[in-house]
Amino acid sequence: MSVIEVKASQSYKVHIGRGLLGRCGDMTAEVINPCRIAIVSDDNVFPLYGETVKSSLESAGFTVSCYVFPHGEQSKSHDNLLKLYGFLAEESFTRSDCIAALGGGVTGDLAGFAAASYLRGIDYVQIPTSLLAQVDSSVGGKTAVDIPAGKNLVGAFKQPRLVLADIDTLGTLPDEFFHDGMGEVVKYGMIWSEKLFELLESGDVKSHLEDIVSSCVDIKREVVETDEFDKGLRMILNFGHTLGHSIEKTQNFCGLSHGMAVAVGMYMITKAAEKNGIIAEPISDRLRRCLETNHLPWSVDIPAETLFANSVNDKKRFSDDINIIICKTIGKAEIVKMPVTEYKKLITD
Ligand SMILES: NC(=O)c1ccc[n+]([C@@H]2O[C@H](COP(=O)([O-])OP(=O)(O)OC[C@H]3O[C@@H](n4cnc5c(N)ncnc54)[C@H](O)[C@@H]3O)[C@@H](O)[C@H]2O)c1
Structure with a gap:
């Protein structure tokens, strides 16, 4: 224990x-x-x-x-x-x-x-x-x-x-909810721990459940202790969530479950950041394989324009900056503030 x-x-x-x-x-x-x-x-x-x-x-x-x-x-x-x-x-x-x-x-x-x-x-x-x-x-x-x-x-x-x-x-726990929870587990590997990510890549999750839950809780502990009230670092827990929420909203919350939508969101933002030169060493293929290994999707049939529109609220769409969480390497997340116009380009180009 x-x-x-x-x-x-x-x-x-x-x-x-x-x-x-x-x-x-x-x-x-x-x-x-x-x-x-x-x-x-x-x-x-x-x-x-x-x-x-x-x-x-x-x-x-x-x-x-x-x-x-x-x-x-x-x-x-x-x-x-x-x-x-x-x-x-x-x-x-x-x-x-x-x-x-x-x-x-x-x-x-x-x-x-x-x-x-x-x-x-x-x-x-x-x-x-x-x-x-x-x-x-x-x-x-x-x-x-x-x-x-x-x-x-x-x-x-x-x-x-x-x-x-x-x-x-x-x-x-029914498989569908287990796989859904794995979306958040892969997120922890991406934002904080390459060691955890490697374990998830191996696909041998069920025999390491206690270690995996402990690793995730320990990451959350560190984030919460630093930023209990969600003013800074805690935002990294939203990796994949901006696009994930947008997918859920576009599908009227009747399509992909939350963890599945986050999985797609993580892959899409990583791939887009790679394409736009924000990430130097490519990591999206590794992320995609890890998602597949853990029964998680990495793409969805929704136009990028729609995903962009539903991921920023109307007031923000043409002004303001937006905070996007990007992992430039596996195991480390950054909060990147960018104008919404730049975010639109990132998603839709
Ligand atoms: N507070 C937070 O920080 C935070 C973070 C992430 C998500 N959430 C919230 O969590 C909710 C989703 O959580 P969830 O996926 O656990 O949903 P849930 O509580 O609905 O559980 C999923 C399903 O699994 C069943 N279930 C749960 N444990 C089971 C078990 N051991 N055996 C058999 N069946 C079991 C439930 O009855 C339910 O049907 C959302 O409302 C989301 O907003 C909160």
């Missing part, structure tokens, strides 16, 4: 290993005095792991209530958030009680935002069960819900008190 301490505005440990769910009660009790705890989980994850987590928490002295909601992004909504607030109020949760988010990124973001806002803030722990949640969303304190105007538009920074990433839970 690895333990990584994140020293943010509130410090906490991220435990990564196997068999953690059965010990989550004692591990939680080390950082939060036994109190009422609400397990927040979706209807795929709760039937698989809810009982194990509940009985472990109860054995450690917690009084457990369970809030289970329908799985999927549509549950990261204000409606569901209001229901969750209502549930906590009905169960008489006070400021000394807490929440355990058991599930993927949707659960973590929803439960985290409820914890950030209910009674002006209560404690929460993250028990991520998807690859994406283990390597990314459970660490760093970004919480949010979606509103009709866009994804993640209402949220807060709220660091958890503890993160328990049990690798065993990935055994039941």
